[in-house]
Amino acid sequence: MTMHFGEAQASRALPVSSRLESFLATNMFDQPTLVIDTDIVAQQFMALKAGLGEADIHYAVKANPTREVISRLVEVGSHFDAASRGEIELCLSLGARPETISFGNTVKRASDIAFAYRAGITLFAADAEEEIEKIAHNAPGAQVYIRIIVETSEADWPLSRKFGCDRDTAIALMGHAKMLGLDPVGLSFHVGSQTRRSEMWAPTLDAMATIWHDAIALGHDLRLLNIGGGFPAFYGEAIEAPTAYAAGVMRQVRERFGDVERVMAEPGRGLVAEAGVLACEVMLVSRKSARDAHRWVYLDIGKFSGLAETIDEAIRYQFETPRDGDPEGPCILAGPSCDSADVLYEKRPVHLPMTLAAGDRVLIRNTGAYTSSYSSVGFNGFPPLAVVAI
Ligand SMILES: Cc1ncc(COP(=O)(O)O)c(C=O)c1O
Structure with a gap:
């Protein structure tokens, strides 16, 4: 049974899908099988969107790249965060427009950057000088956002350490990107996957906001904040319902960052789990x-x-x-x-x-x-x- 804190404490944020239940009751499988209900994916998208407001949802394809899931998300107006050429090709083949896809992996093959650029993708993540150089060479003039390292996370599945760079490195990378003809348009971070309550975002948002305002004070024209994923699913421990959670995150974002031109969120787990x-x-x-x-x-x-x-x-x-x-x-x-x-x-x-x-x-x-x-x-x-x- 799905139980959530907050707005949907008494009822449930997600009704048990009778479609899913009857499908399971009437089908047996001779190997482990994941049955995924695309109606629930669409409902979760709407619930998160209601809380995120103006922010664009870029579904993190890695969470579940099933073709029917991607198609349904294209239909409801989702954008996409792709980790590889394969994920980009998947999204494009199912009707996603290239301008709705960001290439969010900070470790990309040069030929895949060139492929993405030729396909019309113009937004890339980076956290290192070599990556900026690869992007400048293979996607001239593209927009880049710099991923910042998250030092501490209260998430059940933290994504710290391997990804991102610190403040000084980020600011140096923005300068380097500009020098190479790129448009260093903003910052990204990931609070850690399965961050159960929105208030757990506060320390990470505090740290990110300091870097954001420092970069602007140093003359960088930041217009894009990518708040990553972290939106939770119910695994037995209480979580906040999706709309209240997303609204809670956005409230904290606005308090610290003001009116940012473009905010993107990259839920994976929270959309499909x-x-x-x-x-x-x-x-x-x-x-x-x-x-x-x-x-x-x-x-x-x-x-x-x-x-x-x-x-x-x-x-x-x-x-x-x-x-x-x-x-x-x-x-x-x-x-x-x-x-x-x-x-x-x-x-x-x-x-x-x-x-x-x-x-x-x-x-x-x-x-x-x-x-x-x-x-x-x-x-x-x-x-x-x-x-x-x-
Ligand atoms: C860059 C990026 N964005 C978004 C996500 C999705 O995170 P979550 O499933 O916690 O929403 C991930 C997960 O690894 C990621 O690496």
Whole structure:
């Protein structure tokens, strides 16, 4: 059940989709399958848009690149954040206009920048001098935004350290970009994925606003603020409903940045996670010894076939079985591959019915984001996660 803080505390921000429920009830699959409801994606888009106001939503394609999801988002007027040439080609092939696509990866192949530029894309991310040079050479005159490093994050899935640069480097990069004929148009950051409440954005926004105002004071003509993703999905811990959350973020943005000409947001998880349910199966229930307090429950899906975000038990999915209601007990939940890293939850065991047995169906709720796109192509001979869009 989807529970949210705030505006939708009593009801629910998202009605359980009867389409999704009846599809699951009437279809069985012989491999783990993600069923994604594009109506819910469209509803989530509208809910976030209602809170974000004038800000443009650039869907982070990496969260779920299923063709039907992208098509539906094109229909409802979404823009796109692409990480690669493949994602750009996908969006263009489904009708997205090039001016609505930003090339948001800070690590790009030079030939892919040239491809994007020829295709009409004129907005690129960078956090390093070499990247600015690649862009200047392959996309002359393009707009660039500089990604700033986020030092501390309260997110369940932080994206700090690997991406972005500090204040002084960012300001130097803007000067360098200008010298090379580019238009350093603004800043970007990512507060960290699955940031559960909007007030958790405050320290990051404070740090970004200082850099923004410093850059303007130094003569840079900043017109674009890219606030990235971070919009949460329900995984068991309470979250704010999407419209209230987005409005809360925008209020804090306006307080610190004033009237910025262009604000973009790049939700991935917040748009698609709650639109997907994963149908999978119990492969084995066992104990390592007669004294073992914990059962081991092995599913036919694991870290390599879609549940990569269980690394460090960061994202805690919700499980549903046909035996719910029977007495429950703790278990260690593991994937099917012959790799000892393929354990989903052990530090904080999952409670599942004691009657659970091989062959039982397990539904994993709110799995529309970062599952199919993380699945290996065939580790241990298991096929990649199947996706059915309805
Ligand atoms: C540049 C960028 N924008 C947006 C996103 C989407 O983030 P989220 O799924 O938290 O909304 C990501 C995720 O990795 C990203 O790297």
